[in-house]
Amino acid sequence: MSELCNAHTHLELSDLGRVCPQSPTSFPAWMSRLIMSLRGRKPDDYRAAVALGINALRACGISHVHDITNSWVSVEPLLHSGLQGCVYFEVMGQKRERALARMKEAMRRIVELRRSHADAPMRVGLSLHSPWSCHPDLLGEGAAWCRENKVPLCIHVAESPAETELLLTGRVRELGWMKTQIGRSLRMLPKSGPGLRPVPYLEALGVLDARPLLVHAVQVDDQEIETLARTRCAVVHCPRSNALLSCGRMRLEAFLNAGIPVYLGTDSRVSSPDLDVRAEAAEAKKLHAGKVDAGRIDAMLAPPHQESW
Numbered sequence: 554m555s556e557l558c559n560a561h562t563h564l565e566l567s568d569l570g571r572v573c574p575q576s577p578t579s580f581p582a583w584m585s586r587l588i589m590s591l592r593g594r595k596p597d598d599y600r601a602a603v604a605l606g607i608n609a610l611r612a613c614g615i616s617h618v619h620d621i622t623n624s625w626v627s628v629e630p631l632l633h634s635g636l637q638g639c640v641y642f643e644v645m646g647q648k649r650e651r652a653l654a655r656m657k658e659a660m661r662r663i664v665e666l667r668r669s670h671a672d673a674p675m676r677v678g679l680s681l682h683s684p685w686s687c688h689p690d691l692l693g694e695g696a697a698w699c700r701e702n703k704v705p706l707c708i709h710v711a712e713s714p715a716e717t718e719l720l721l722t723g724r725v726r727e728l729g730w731m732k733t734q735i736g737r738s739l740r741m742l743p744k745s746g747p748g749l750r751p752v753p754y755l756e757a758l759g760v761l762d763a764r765p766l767l768v769h770a771v772q773v774d775d776q777e778i779e780t781l782a783r784t785r786c787a788v789v790h791c792p793r794s795n796a797l798l799s800c801g802r803m804r805l806e807a808f809l810n811a812g813i814p815v816y817l818g819t820d821s822r823v824s825s826p827d828l829d830v831r832a833e834a835a836e837a838k839k840l841h842a843g844k845v846d847a848g849r850i851d852a853m854l855a856p857p858h859q860e861s862w
């Protein structure tokens with residue numbers, strides 16, 4: 554395949570393979586461990602990790618990547634890497650004013666880069682981390698801006714059972730444990746849930762109108778798959794990360810039958826053994842054996858094109 558795409562990763566975490574679970578663990582336990590491992594991290598640590606990640610992609614023969622950067626340091630190296638795809642400025646947070654201010658700064662930089670790098674093979678987009686870690690105004694305003702300005706948008710959604718539980722009830726069973734582990738970082742969690750499952754929540758906020766690239770989409774029912782087909786969103790499937798974080802099996806066959814474009818991504822080295830998307834395809838073939846033809850899974854290694862999904 555001449556064009557090989559890793560449709561979801563976080564290159565800035567490429568040096569943190571030691572955090573990747575060796576065997577399945579729970580999503581909240583993993584998230585707590587990740588947050589603790591990021592304490593005291595400096596921009597130079599992120600820069601070194603991005604360089605490591607870009608080299609790993611090249612070593613696998615990957616030509617396209619969709620990368621999320623929370624530190625924003627991945628943007629410049631990716632723009633000059635020769636790789637194609639999209640790098641997304643990530644924002645998150647439940648503290649409304651603070652999160653919106655950070656998003657405004659991301660928007661300013663995106664506009665500037667789209668002007669100065671109009672012909673670059675690497676596009677620039679916005680990522681709203683997830684429905685559970687973003688204030689509703691961040692989700693609504695961010696998506697509306699992306700739709701109006703034709704900026705690519707990427708969101709992690711419906712990944713773990715804990716996410717659905719948190720949005721429905723405002724609580725997660727493991728929260729007490731998480732609080733003792735991560736303390737002040739809980740500002741990323743909502744004080745109360747909207748009482749909706751992840752996909753209906755994004756739809757209610759108008760987020761799906763921006764046709765985001767949705768990562769994971771494991772915890773979805775048939776009606777929600779219909780919603781994603783109707784709103785013409787695309788999805789990234791990361792089966793190895795889903796398995797290690799006990800998220801469950803994404804019902805790939807239901808997405809494909811609904812005509813939803815699905816792509817393959819490894820996610821970061823924090824929840825994936827490597828960045829090789831062909832290893833992800835091999836895992837997907839095993840996981841969906843008897844339900845999805847191998848040829849359809851190979852087709853998911855092609856790069857996403859926002860105009861066509």
Ligand SMILES: [Zn+2]
Nearest residue numbers: 709768820821
């Ligand atoms: Zn991710």
